[in-house]
């Protein structure tokens with residue numbers, strides 16, 4: 001390991017904030033750490049979230065101050081952010097070899113400004129930051145952190161009660177990338193997603209990845225001109241094209257074909273991943289493209305990605321009493337389209353909630369193809385189990401309702417798959433002692 | 436007997452809030468009664484069938500609304516269908532585009548709608564997001580509660596030819612003016628998603644009875660009753676949430 005290229009060995013220049021800011025930041029980090037410690041003592045998880053909130057309240061410029069001078073690789077998109085961040089961090093860390101302490105990452109998936117500040121505050125000397133970044137934070141990330149590399153995975157309907165128009169987020173990315181100009185990040189972007197393609201359109205440099213995207217429902221209209229996009233047959237799979245303007249699927253630098261990633265050189269690699277699902281091959285292709293661009297060697301990158309097993313608890317197999325369960329997170333219809341085919345157990349447990357972090361409107365249940373579960377038994381759980389039950393009745397899927405999560409897990413002999421929305425997923429991790 | 440045809444119009448444009456569920460519910464409620472029914476999903480460029488019993492429009496973003504109006508006007512068959520008495524049920528963005536005019540974009544560009552419902556929509560002073568509970572007076576004079584989730588930036592006002600669908604107990608509805616939706620002949624519009632027909636089977640059956648011109652026997656459903664009980668209790672306790 002540690003066969004470092006020059007780019008990888010280049011150190012970030014960590015500029016300390018001005019003296020008053022430094023004092024304020026130091027005090028804020030101390031207060032945040034104390035709060036996190038208290039939160040851990042009270043058994044309320046890692047305390048990272050509390051730390052971040054206190055830190056950014058006491059030192060409002062903490063996000064920018066803590067990012068300054070670091071070499072940043074950021075990952076954003078609706079689905080797959082956490083896993084891709086873990087894959088990329090593992091690839092870079094392996095490339096760093098003995099210097100691995102140079103890397104900091106928000107491995108817990110806390111991807112808003114305060115979550116990122118919290119992670120950075122715990123590694124003041126790490127000069128390389130691999131950061132999962134919420135879609136809403138991307139533009140300020142571009143402005144304050146001047147990331148070297150920004151991975152844009154996909155854009156789909158998610159928590160519409162908060163985001164309303166997903167296109168507005170893409171527009172904010174365009175503005176930020178345009179303002180950054182030649183100083184902006186190299187983008188690694190999913191060429192199969194029209195909205196991602198348009199959002200990255202103002203970037204100085206883009207590395208395009210042709211992924212194995214299964215969800216196309218949010219790419220009907222051209223984000224640039226509003227025309228209906230068409231799909232034109234091409235070698236391998238269809239490509240999208242706009243009949244009304246210049247926007248079209250860019251030709252890819254990296255391509256995913258089945259379990260294979262084809263590199264720009266034409267070389268083919270099959271990443272040996274421990275995270276399941278074809279969508280994770282696509283995530284790995286994006287992480288690999290970013291890692292290689294950052295100067296990590298191919299062997300190191302693949303070896304690093306192989307070590308990732310259950311990013312922030314996703315895909316973790318764990319025990320609840322005598323029940324062994326594999327935990328899958330699905331936050332929106334595109335996520336469910338990926339998770340449902342993975343969940344093969346009978347019964348399968350589906351956990352639904354609708355507080356702010358899940359999206360308060362559960363209408364999306366009707367965008368998910370639960371019909372594919374016909375013939376198996378479903379245990380509906382979580383506060384919105386009843387909504388799911390009605391959906392399953394109309395889908396002709398046999399089910400029972402057990403609103404209590406622990407009771408739904410029961411004491412089972414055979415392993416079960418659990419697919420959960422965000423809040424019940426976090427509850428399961430806590431119940432399993434994974435956070 | 437030929438199957439009853441439910442037509443889901445432009446799902447890829449007007450279906451971002453699970454609105455396809457409304458079509459699935461209508462078809463299933465016919466099948467459960469032993470009435471043969473088909474669901475036809477129409478995308479832009481496809482011909483709109485002229486023999487539908489119920490046509491459904493759902494929620495979507497600005498550009499999708501403009502595109503849908505363009506497509507439906509170019510096709511033209513939706514107008515003939517309504518004229519012959521087919522039911523047109525339009526939710527949220529769908530309600531806006533079947534009206535006379537609505538606005539899109541940051542500069543509130545006024546767009547001509549289909550003109551099938553005497554309503555006009557302009558940007559509201561707040562965005563209406565949250566659970567909504569309304570009172571709908573059924574054709575027999577009795578009242579039924581409609582529960583759903585609204586999410587819209589446009590405020591809709593009714594012209595003289597349209598009547599409100601329901602009175603708002605909790606939520607914003609058309610324009611924070613105490614009413615939701617609009618009815619004009621067999622064209623019915625409303626704001627709540629949920630999808631609204633999944634959460635309100637009486638409204639679903641009303642649409643079917645209107646389309647078929649006859650009464651349907653009730654379908655007792657304890658699971659659905661419990662969902663309604665939960666949603667109504669929740670919105671009354673916690674408000675729009």
Ligand SMILES: [Zn+2]
Pocket residue numbers: 222223224225226227242243244245246247
């Ligand atoms: Zn275009």
